[in-house]
Amino acid sequence: MLKSNQKSNLSIKTSAPAKKIYMDYAASVLPNPSSIHILGVLEKRKLEKARQEVATILGTLPQNIIFNSGGTESNNLAIQGVVFAWHENNIRKIPHIITTNIEHPSVLETCKLLQKRKLAEISIIPVEENGIVDPKKIRKEIKENTVLVSVMYANNEIGTIQPIREIAKEIRHYKKMRNSAEFSRVLGLGPDQLENSLNFSSSTFPIFHTDAVQAVNYLDLNVEKLGVDLLSLSGTKIENSGRIGILFKKKNIQLVNIFGGGDQESGLRPGTENVIDIVKFSNALKVVEKNKEKENKRLIKLRNYFIEKLEKQSVILNGSLENRLPNNINITFPKIPSDLLVVELSERGIMTSSKSACKSSNSDGSYVVKAIHPEIGKDIGGLRFSMGKNTTKKEIDITLRALTEILKKLKKWYD
Numbered sequence: 001m002l003k004s005n006q007k008s009n010l011s012i013k014t015s016a017p018a019k020k021i022y023m024d025y026a027a028s029v030l031p032n033p034s035s036i037h038i039l040g041v042l043e044k045r046k047l048e049k050a051r052q053e054v055a056t057i058l059g060t061l062p063q064n065i066i067f068n069s070g071g072t073e074s075n076n077l078a079i080q081g082v083v084f085a086w087h088e089n090n091i092r093k094i095p096h097i098i099t100t101n102i103e104h105p106s107v108l109e110t111c112k113l114l115q116k117r118k119l120a121e122i123s124i125i126p127v128e129e130n131g132i133v134d135p136k137k138i139r140k141e142i143k144e145n146t147v148l149v150s151v152m153y154a155n156n157e158i159g160t161i162q163p164i165r166e167i168a169k170e171i172r173h174y175k176k177m178r179n180s181a182e183f184s185r186v187l188g189l190g191p192d193q194l195e196n197s198l199n200f201s202s203s204t205f206p207i208f209h210t211d212a213v214q215a216v217n218y219l220d221l222n223v224e225k226l227g228v229d230l231l232s233l234s235g236t237k238i239e240n241s242g243r244i245g246i247l248f249k250k251k252n253i254q255l256v257n258i259f260g261g262g263d264q265e266s267g268l269r270p271g272t273e274n275v276i277d278i279v280k281f282s283n284a285l286k287v288v289e290k291n292k293e294k295e296n297k298r299l300i301k302l303r304n305y306f307i308e309k310l311e312k313q314s315v316i317l318n319g320s321l322e323n324r325l326p327n328n329i330n331i332t333f334p335k336i337p338s339d340l341l342v343v344e345l346s347e348r349g350i351m352t353s354s355k356s357a358c359k360s361s362n363s364d365g366s367y368v369v370k371a372i373h374p375e376i377g378k379d380i381g382g383l384r385f386s387m388g389k390n391t392t393k394k395e396i397d398i399t400l401r402a403l404t405e406i407l408k409k410l411k412k413w414y415d
Contacts, residue, residue, distance in 0.1 A: 033273055034264065047275050050282035057289050058231070058248055059222035067278050068269045070245040071213040071234030072106040075150075077247055077268065078209045078230040079110050081255030082148045083120050088256055095147040097122045100133045102158075102368045104211055107150050120147075131160035131319035131372050139170035146206040153215040153226075157355060157368040157384055158319035159328025161219065164210055168227025171208050207253055213237055217288055218296055218326050229253050235277065239389065241284035242277020291389075299326035299387055306385065306396050313407060318369055318382045327387040332369065333407065335414040338381035344406045350399050353384045 024035055031039035033047045048062065055062040068074055079097070086095040097111050101124050114120040123141045127133045138149060149171060154161045209230035212221065216233050223231055231248040235241035249255060249268075261270025306329050307317060316332040333341065338354035345352050355366035365378035385399070 028272055030276070033275055034262075043275050046279055047273055050275075050278045053282040054246060054285060057221060057285055059224050060248060061251070063266065064249055064251060066247040066249055066265045066268050067273055068245040068247060068265070069274075070236060070243065071104075071211065071232055072245075073269075074232035074234070074245040074247040075104070075106040075209075075211055076110055077255065077258060078232060078249075079107065079148065079150060080114070080258045081268070082207050082209075082230075082253075083114055084256035084258065085254045086147050087119070091145075093145040094118070095120045096143050096145045098138055098141050098146060098149045098206070099124055100151055100162075101126050101371045102131065102155055102160075103150065103152050104156055104213070107152065107211055111150070127160075127371060129372055130323075131155060131158050131368075132323055133162055133167075135163055135166040135170045138167055139174060142171070142174050142206055148209060149206050150209040150211070153210045153212040153219060153231075154325050155319070155368060156214045157366055157382065158330040158372070159214075159325040159386075160319040161215070161323045161325065162210075163323075164226050164228065168208055171206055172227065174206070204252060204254070214325065216285070218292065218299075223248055223250070235281040235284070238281070238284045238288055240280065240287070242274065242280035244274055244277045244281050246281070295389060296326045299391075302387060302391060302393060302396060303327065303329060305393065306400075309396075309400050310403075313403070316373065316376075318372060327391075329385040329387075330369070330382045331385075332373065332376055332380060332382045334376075335380065336407070336410050337379045338365070338383045339379070340410070341383050341403075341406065344410070345399070345402060348402045348406075350402055353386075354381050355384075 020039060022031075022039070024032070024037065024040075027035050027040075031043040033040060033044040035041075035043075047067075051062045051065050051067070055065050058065070066074075066077070068077065083095050083097070097114070097120050099107060099111050099122065101108075103111075108124075111120070111122045111124075115122050125133055125137050125141060133151060138151070142149070149167065151162050151164065151167055153164055207229045208227065209232070210226065210228050211232045212219070213232060213234045214237065215221070216237055220226070221231070221233075228248075229250040230253065231246075233246040233248075235244045235246075247268075255268055257268050257270065259270050264270055264273060303324075303326055307321070310317075310329070310331055313333070316334065318330040318332055332338070342352050342354050355368070365381035369376060369382040370378060
């Protein structure tokens, strides 16, 4: 028996080895934030720190941020999640969605698909000639069964900025004026459904969603100031960001998971979170917010210089100049196909586009340009120049010279 002052040679070491031994490859090659071991816990902390940082920039709480794969998924979760929530609450009348005719395909085609499958009816509001929707036309279209209004913050092709705050005011005004009891009666609810359905529908609908993917670098993203219930973002539009998406969901908004799988992201987006890209996104978003005001001034100056020089070529500027993203110039040259101009510029080392990249494989012209200029042939379309933080005045001058040479050659063919 050992005396109290004697030391044992049988001491057992219980501290963890200096080098971590990873025996959880079945969960993930990289540490899985859902795992409860130390590496999983550390990964979870990174994830939640990034969620907090994104939430702070959006002016909301971390639990209102849902990470996913990109802007298209964010828009689908917002739209389909609302529609399926309506159906799961057994409200008899088919849900109604309001959107515009210049939305991104991930919004417009999703709405059309829901209508085709008889899961929703849709109203597509045409924008005005300047590419901006009239908020009062949206208000006029709201019905008792309108569950969702989805209007993009800024257009991906012509760069027009929509009056999101004004649309939100119109929706709020409608909600205040609506009589909840009458609303439930119109929907044909029985007495046993009345109480739950009132809580679910009359106080919440219409829900307001905005696709802010193109706005992220340039516009205010504070969701409280905007007055939105759902907001979509994508990391693909931010330099040095990860390829992920964000959906802001206001606390009282009920969404349904549109996928099968696990319970990650508050049960709304199953699948192991892409922590590496999520952290990249939050870091990149902080940089954008810090430099936004200064960069906007620089880009507006370049944009206006570019447009001023282009006006000498007798072009049509597509969309409003005043309510426009700082980095966007979208123009049409009468009689000259925009796709041809893209190819000619590309051969000179200048990369542009004629429509959304998500529709680039489609032979039809830009439906956005067609919406504001129906007189323009579908093969003519619009030519989009979009600038970034590395764009210089020298590059614009080079582009202008190249464009002048191309037009001089092509006008012989198309005049």
